[in-house]
Amino acid sequence: MAKKLLLIDGNSVAFRAFFALHNQLERFTNADGLHTNAIYGFNTMLDHMIKAVEPTDMLVAFDAGKTTFRTKMFDDYKGGRAKTPGEFSEQMPYIKQLLDAYGIQHYELKDFEADDIIGTLAGQADAAGYTTTVVTGDRDLTQLTTDHTTVAVTVKGVSEVERYTPEHVQEKLGITPKQIIDMKGLTGDTSDNYPGVTKVGEKTALKLLKEYGSIEGVYENVDAMKKSKMKEHLIEDHDLATRAKVLATIKRDAPITVGLADLAYAGPDVDKLAEFYTEMDFQSFLKKLHVQSDEPEKPIEFTVLTSANLDELAQFSDHVDFYLEMPTPNYHTSAFAGFAIGADGKWFISRDVELLMKPAVSDLLSSTSITKDVFDMKRTMVGLNRLGIQLGTVDFDLLLVSYLLDTNDNSNDLGSLAEQHGYSDLPSDEVVYGKGVKRAIPDDDQVFFSHLARKLAAIAALKPELLKKLTANEQAPLYDDIEKPMAIVLAQMEMAGITVDSGTLKAMGSQFKERLSEIEQTIYQEAGEEFNINSPKQLGHILFEEMKLPVIKKTKTGYSTAVDVLEKLAPEAPIVANILQYRQISKINSTYVVGLLDAIHSSDQKVHTRYLQTLTQTGRLSSVDPNLQNIPVRLEEGRKIRKAFIPSHDGWQIFSSDYSQIELRVLAHITGDANMQEAFKEGDDIHAATAMRIFNLKSPEDVTPNIRRQAKAVNFGIVYGISDYGLSQNIGITRKQAKSFIDSYFREYPGVKAYMENIVKTAHEQGYVETISHRRRYLPDIHSKSFNQRSFAERTAMNTPIQGSAADIIKIAMIKMQDRLKAEGLKATMLLQVHDELIFEAPKEEIPVLEKLVPSVMDSAVKLDVPLKVESHFGDTWYDAK
């Protein structure tokens, strides 16, 4: 049988696992107080790789200690690295125990790194005709790839890997695997703390290697190079380059005392492994072990609810768990598959949703004194409402609570979410119902009912610990006073829906179609052939190969034809302007005319969006089916779509109010910057005020529209976590100018500068950032070795408290608004939220009332150190509410 060898870089993978589950550090502890996140992650990776590779032979290599032949060669090798956390080191011995239970060889060798052991064995395996897979978190090992050895580098978490073959290395890096060490030799390696040739980075190295093949090749030809700074650096740093290459070179002949013959893998010792899992408190792995050993899954007890035993529900007088199964995501239209209700291990299940309408059930559901524990209360409310049932007080919503605890846990599948919280007695819907076209509610009552009963059991089991965590995070008010009432308000808005006039849309659609075919013909003439203008690939071919226009930007897969590129090309050829025009109309037509028409419910001529309350990383809502948060407004052509959005009654109008510069006001508040706060308190035009400050202007008259535009871009940039490059691209200035703008900005607004520095530091220390309402976002990448990932996390750390606090504020305003509309007995209905804007429909005569009421509710939603400003508009359609 063909030999398949799996080699694992133990330290590197364990380290990846540790950081992948770093924000769960406290959840992963066993009864002895041992942290287990790295062990758990390592196990996940092992299972994953064994399943993928099906190895006949295996070995996990570890580093033997701090000193190696490399540190002897160069004292500072891997110097300057942060100290390994104690929570990590304590887990290493247990990872080796885990491997023993698995029956996997592990090995370390004094003076050598794990890489060298792997390199040596991979070499032997290649010679012996094995197929080898190397697993590591370290990209440098890709130098080991050959036709028979692939290197799998962990990319995200521990179970997702990128597989490097020689072809993939070539494609990705532009060099052969063998040349990686020459590359490292020239550039050095900051994370391992050794330098290469001064001023030579990846780009330059690539050029040199393309021309000369290797470091040796470079130096054979160095004398012949024409005089340049680079040549001087090359000559000066010859020794450094040679040394760096040696440091980067993985040994293929380490004096190891294991051989290929010792690596046979026969599968785990199940008893030993079970014992280990029990000690580590790994419930889910234990369960999988039992499934594999054909031990039957523990059955769950339930009662089938019928019209004959409804009276049994009377036993629930304090709280019930409830779950309504709707097979498709859109709960406005989905069928009903069944439901489950009960408490404390007594579960009642039925497929017959008609039963819900019987008083024995509906009274229970609509009761305000008997509280409900559910998964996704908004979905449940809308579903029940379609059956004519009100959902009364909800105490616990597993979906909402999970999201608040960690915005990354936003799966909409109860089973997966429960698993994330360490609860393993509920398979995912995908497992029970299937996926894709095969997805279906099981015909077998036992299977289906057990699954529903398990869902209730999961909700009940997780409730106490999750609520406790919520309190520990100081998030109970966020949950009780914001997200839960928010869910109710959103359900009401979604059910209300907004009327869309299909006649208006259809008329626009036929106009667009006509114009499209005209422009299409012109484009074909200019191109000299017919092609699909909507295909970036075909369009790229025409523009850059046939017509030879200059290539400004490339994407991963070809030429970029994005707007900013085409705008630069417009003066070159008339076809470009026509393409831009075509694109614009085509987008409006397909997404907003055709798409919106598809979404209109024939029963009421309305669209009923769904707001996703547990999706965004910042606390904002998102809107789907259809998305009503991105209806065109910036360009007149598209803005006309808004004419189709009309009130649902004659004599009514659309009314809208929006926060003016809410994010900058939040910025002024949370940074405490005195200068910025003063501008808002004085009621100044903030962009003009910023312009006067950063450009040092004496009078407001000096603020030209262009200067104001630039200041506005800087203000936005600050909110996004600015970079000089980003700003320069945005307003078309040089990077140097952008940098000087930013410097002036921070000089003029020192509070903002201090805040930005602090928040990044805070994110580093605690691993997350918070909004004014204690909404929390974890930023695991803040510890990343990769400059890119880390920088992204840092910008996110700066932006999230601002964007998220603004989201908190409008949510609070919406809850208060809904209360007031009811209290004042108004017919006005809140219909839409677009991040900083609320849209209503109301009888004409209520408009004057709303003009006072809505802004006053919105601007007093929370008390900040700066005033909030609200502007209102109204008209016969959404278009006219401007």
Next chain:
DNA sequence: CTCTTCACG
């Protein structure tokens, strides 16, 4: 099912 593009705040 991923990529690119483009609509919004």
Next chain:
DNA sequence: ACGTACGTGAAGAGT
């Protein structure tokens, strides 16, 4: 030297 603004959803093309 590195390679970039923050947060979303939908459509169409092409694998």
